[in-house]
Amino acid sequence: MLHFPAQGGPPRPPRFLHDRVIVAPKEGIDPAAFEQWMRSANLTTTQRHDWLGGLRVLTIGDGRSVDDTLARAQASGLVEWVEPDYILTAFQRPNDAEFIAGSLWNLENVGAASGVPDADIDATEAWDRITDASSIIVAVVDSGILTTHEDLAANLWTNPSETAGNGVDDDGNGIIDDLHGINAITGSGDPTDDVGHGTHVAGILGAVGNNGRGITGIAWKVQIMALKFLNAEGEGSTSTAIQCMDYARSHGARIINASWGGGSRSRSLELAIQRARAAGIVFVVAAGNEGSNNDATPSYPASYTTDNMVVVAATTRADALASYSNFGASTVDLAAPGSDIRSAWFTSSRGYADASGTSMAAPHVAGALALLAARYPGATYLQLIDAILQSADPLASLTGRVVSGGRLNVDRALATLGSFFTTPVSLVLQRGVTADAFTLQITGSASTLYTIEGTSDFDNWTAITTVATDASGTGSVSLTSASAATQFFRVRQ
Numbered sequence: 191m192l193h194f195p196a197q198g199g200p201p202r203p204p205r206f207l208h209d210r211v212i213v214a215p216k217e218g219i220d221p222a223a224f225e226q227w228m229r230s231a232n233l234t235t236t237q238r239h240d241w242l243g244g245l246r247v248l249t250i251g252d253g254r255s256v257d258d259t260l261a262r263a264q265a266s267g268l269v270e271w272v273e274p275d276y277i278l279t280a281f282q283r284p285n286d287a288e289f290i291a292g293s294l295w296n297l298e299n300v301g302a303a304s305g306v307p308d309a310d311i312d313a314t315e316a317w318d319r320i321t322d323a324s325s326i327i328v329a330v331v332d333s334g335i336l337t338t339h340e341d342l343a344a345n346l347w348t349n350p351s352e353t354a355g356n357g358v359d360d361d362g363n364g365i366i367d368d369l370h371g372i373n374a375i376t377g378s379g380d381p382t383d384d385v386g387h388g389t390h391v392a393g394i395l396g397a398v399g400n401n402g403r404g405i406t407g408i409a410w411k412v413q414i415m416a417l418k419f420l421n422a423e424g425e426g427s428t429s430t431a432i433q434c435m436d437y438a439r440s441h442g443a444r445i446i447n448a449s450w451g452g453g454s455r456s457r458s459l460e461l462a463i464q465r466a467r468a469a470g471i472v473f474v475v476a477a478g479n480e481g482s483n484n485d486a487t488p489s490y491p492a493s494y495t496t497d498n499m500v501v502v503a504a505t506t507r508a509d510a511l512a513s514y515s516n517f518g519a520s521t522v523d524l525a526a527p528g529s530d531i532r533s534a535w536f537t538s539s540r541g542y543a544d545a546s547g548t549s550m551a552a553p554h555v556a557g558a559l560a561l562l563a564a565r566y567p568g569a570t571y572l573q574l575i576d577a578i579l580q581s582a583d584p585l586a587s588l589t590g591r592v593v594s595g596g597r598l599n600v601d602r603a604l605a606t607l608g609s610f611f612t613t614p615v616s617l618v619l620q621r622g623v624t625a626d627a628f629t630l631q632i633t634g635s636a637s638t639l640y641t642i643e644g645t646s647d648f649d650n651w652t653a654i655t656t657v658a659t660d661a662s663g664t665g666s667v668s669l670t671s672a673s674a675a676t677q678f679f680r681v682r683q
């Protein structure tokens with residue numbers, strides 16, 4: 191058995207660390223006054239305080255409580271806000287690791303083990319369009335990653351400004367030898383996973399594809415940044431989570447995956463999400479494993495409303511909403527496969543295991559976003575999210591349960607995002623003369639559906655028909671120009 195904190199049952203009061211608070215000092219206050227107040231309140235600043243626009247994590251000295259410290263801070267007049275450092279928990283369910291027939295049903299479901307054929311994200315179809323997202327950095331803010339794993343090592347982000355193993359902080363970012371990411375618990379550059387959650391999440395979104403080993407991620411190639419704040423029990427704190435998020439933001443991540451939650455509303459965490467938004471980063475969040483309605487009972491961070499967030503529920507191999515999965519007609523965006531998902535495991539460099547949870551659903555969306563962002567580098571974070579939501583496969587089991595009413599479909603998401611761009615992806619432009627019939631030849635990707643558009647003014651393009659290429663990537667279609675005008679045609683994927 192994997193020993194992750196079980197979810198479910200009645201809502202529990204938010205838990206927090208008993209020796210810390212997070213404080214936002216008021217702008218423009220006298221630093222000396224703040225220091226003097228900290229001494230009088232028996233508070234010290236921890237090592238990690240140079241991030242997120244002046245937020246400070248303060249350690250509480252002996253004889254003081256969090257409640258007492260919150261009250262004193264509010265009364266001091268020196269702080270913008272102060273809050274507990276909430277405990278956050280991995281959203282993975284306990285699960286035995288028995289082999290389940292039909293592994294990787296999430297990518298291509300052939301109906302094994304009571305699965306429903308095509309209850310999957312159409313990954314195989316999407317891979318005809320693109321497999322390589324190596325231009326994209328995805329930050330896995332989690333329990334770290336087994337960086338030596340055979341199916342992950344080649345897809346890890348590498349810090350270009352840090353020399354490994356020389357004991358020197360070469361890039362001056364405050365962390366020594368942060369080659370593939372950080373460990374925010376210890377303040378080191380070693381994000382090695384000691385519980386498995388982060389390794390599993392990373393494998394789902396970006397295990398190396400087509401290498402003859404293990405599994406394949408939704409993106410076959412990608413840059414995975416390993417940012418560790420969950421410990422061996424699958425627990426971490428807000429202050430370390432936001433340190434990881436700020437590292438992702440300042441080191442070029444395009445997508446952040448958050449397969450965890452807990453605590454209560456935190457202005458610090460919300461601020462970290464907003465700062466990611468300002469950098470154009472999509473924040474993918476697991477909906478939670480209480481089997482409850484987030485519209486009625488908020489789950490954080492899923493229940494923040496920043497528009498760079500995608501909140502993900504979990505489905506089964508039969509396309510049902512998983513019994514443990516949180517939902518929300520107005521607060522959970524879509525669902526993705528989450529139950530009995532095979533991925534990489536932390537126990538050895540050749541380890542693999544099955545796991546379940548909304549933790550496993552979120553990285554399906556993160557991997558899909560990586561492919562989308564790689565395919566259309568000019569897409570904004572809103573276009574990426576819109577494409578994912580508009581293209582979800584509608585399911586009766588999700589109607590009224592998630593905003594989109596559907597489950598992720600990567601293939602359709604790629605086609606939808608392509609439709610947002612007016613630049614043809616295939617530059618076949620052929621002049622048609624009034625009432626002339628002619629044949630348009632297409633050379634493109636193998637077995638791919640292309641849309642033929644026509645225009646006479648180069649401003650307004652109208653979809654006319656579609657054509658599928660054959661296994662050699664060629665196809666043809668017979669066209670007739672619209673009457674009374676010379677018309678031009680282009681081909682788009």
Ligand SMILES: [Ca+2]
Nearest residue numbers: 298308310312
């Ligand atoms: Ca399919």
Ligand SMILES: [Ca+2]
Nearest residue numbers: 359361363365
């Ligand atoms: Ca460094």
Ligand SMILES: [Ca+2]
Nearest residue numbers: 353358360367
């Ligand atoms: Ca170094």
Ligand SMILES: [Ca+2]
Nearest residue numbers: 398403404405
């Ligand atoms: Ca592989």
